[in-house]
Amino acid sequence: MxxxxxxxxxxxxxxxxxxxxxxxxxxxxxxxxxKQPLGNLPPELEAKLWNRADAPPPPPAVLAARRTVVPAAVVAGLDAVGVVVAVVTGHVLLAVLAGVLFLAIGTIVLAALRYARDPNALSVGDRRAIAAASSWESxxxxxxxxxxxxxxxxxxxxxxxxxxxxxxxxxxxxxxxxxxxxxxxxxxxxxxxxxxxxxxxxxxxxxxxxxxxxxxxxxxxxxxxxxxxxxxxxxxxxxxxxxxxxxxxLGDPVRDEGLMTGSAQDQMALENLVSLRVWMGSQPDLSP
Structure with a gap:
């Protein structure tokens, strides 16, 4: 500081x-x-993402209910068409039976939707917000x-x-x-x-x-x-x-033991060579 x-x-x-x-x-x-947002998201969306990340896996019953919703809704839709056809063609008994069946299937669909509802599910708007926060352009x-x-x-x-x-x-x-x-x-x-x-x-x-x-x-x-x-x-x-x-x-060259030892040897050899050179320079001609 x-x-x-x-x-x-x-x-x-x-x-x-x-x-x-x-x-x-x-x-x-x-x-x-x-893939991830570059910055901050709205607090409610942040909370939803954290809840999704921390939530335990749904129990098998919830998974089964979620798998039931779509098939049951399709059957209910087909049954509704049958009710209309029976009424138009004058088959009153068939129309009544089809209507009862439609009510039963509709009840199953509503119950499955209520039981399998995920409070942390991402809406279309949520996904758009995440996509917008995950992109940038000059x-x-x-x-x-x-x-x-x-x-x-x-x-x-x-x-x-x-x-x-x-x-x-x-x-x-x-x-x-x-x-x-x-x-x-x-x-x-x-x-x-x-x-x-x-x-x-x-x-x-x-x-x-x-x-x-x-x-x-x-x-x-x-x-x-x-x-x-x-x-x-x-x-x-x-x-x-x-x-x-x-x-x-890699180590610190100043504190490396091997380098320090080598440097000391080099320094001693240098001093010895300098001393020899000075001594030889002070002597008469030593050539044979």
Whole structure:
């Protein structure tokens, strides 16, 4: 911690990753589609999804009732047609029997629907809301001279970071509820996209030859923001921890016992050679 707040994290690795992606990423369409929502859903829909995830499997009787609903409804529909045909053709007894059968089947259907009703079932509107929250597309005009700019590449890199975050099981695990309230990946992408577009337009106006300190500073901050998304993704999917483990396995060269021993031997040999050279330089001609 510093007097002005928390110390700035080291994003050098992530910055290098972002810049490499900018240089290597093809200029694909600026859009993103994920299996999980990129941000917050309405509270009632969030509650329904959590209840679905935590709910135990339904008992066999409920499953049987759910399997009964559709066949019974089909039979009831056919029986209703039979009632109409019997009435039209004058078969009163057949119409009465078909009507009684229709009432019986209808009662079974209603009972099965009531018993097998799932309070956490997703409606059509729910599924549309989830699909909308699981997609993002740029709203900026990236055509013309800035179509192949590095600023546009920065937005492509940001979508890749967002894809990694949303694909992580931890993203919807329940352990990151507070982070999901603070971080809405769609908002992040919108803001990165908008700022990158501003920078690209400003750079286009000033010309590629002239360096504008304000534009360069804005670019560095934008790269840092996307690098922070990559750092967040690395913590979620475990790549950051694996990188730390690999670095620890390599050891600290300063503290490695074998390297220290070798360095000491090299230093002693160097001092010995220097001493010999000085002594030989002070002697008369030693050549035979």
């Amino acid at each position: 510093t007097a002005g707040g928390p110390a700035k994290p080291d994003l050098s690795y992530e910055r290098a990753e972002v810049l490499a992606l900018i240089a290597a990423t093809p200029m694909t369409r600026l859009q993103l589609q994920t 709203r900026q005009d990236w055509s013309g001279p800035i179509a192949y700019s590095r600023e546009r590449g920065l937005v492509v890199a940001a979508t890749q970071a967002a894809r990694r975050i949303a694909a992580s099981p931890a993203w919807r695990s329940g352990r990151l509820d507070e982070q999901r309230i603070r971080i809405d990946l769609r908002v992040e992408l919108d803001q990165v996209d908008e700022q990158a577009h501003r920078i690209a337009q400003a750079r286009q106006r000033t010309g590629s030859v002239t360096s504008d300190p304000a534009v360069d500073a804005a670019w560095d901050i934008a790269v840092d923001r996307v690098a922070a998304l990559f750092a967040y993704a690395g913590e979620l999917d475990g790549t950051a921890q694996r990188r730390r483990d690999d670095a620890a396995a």
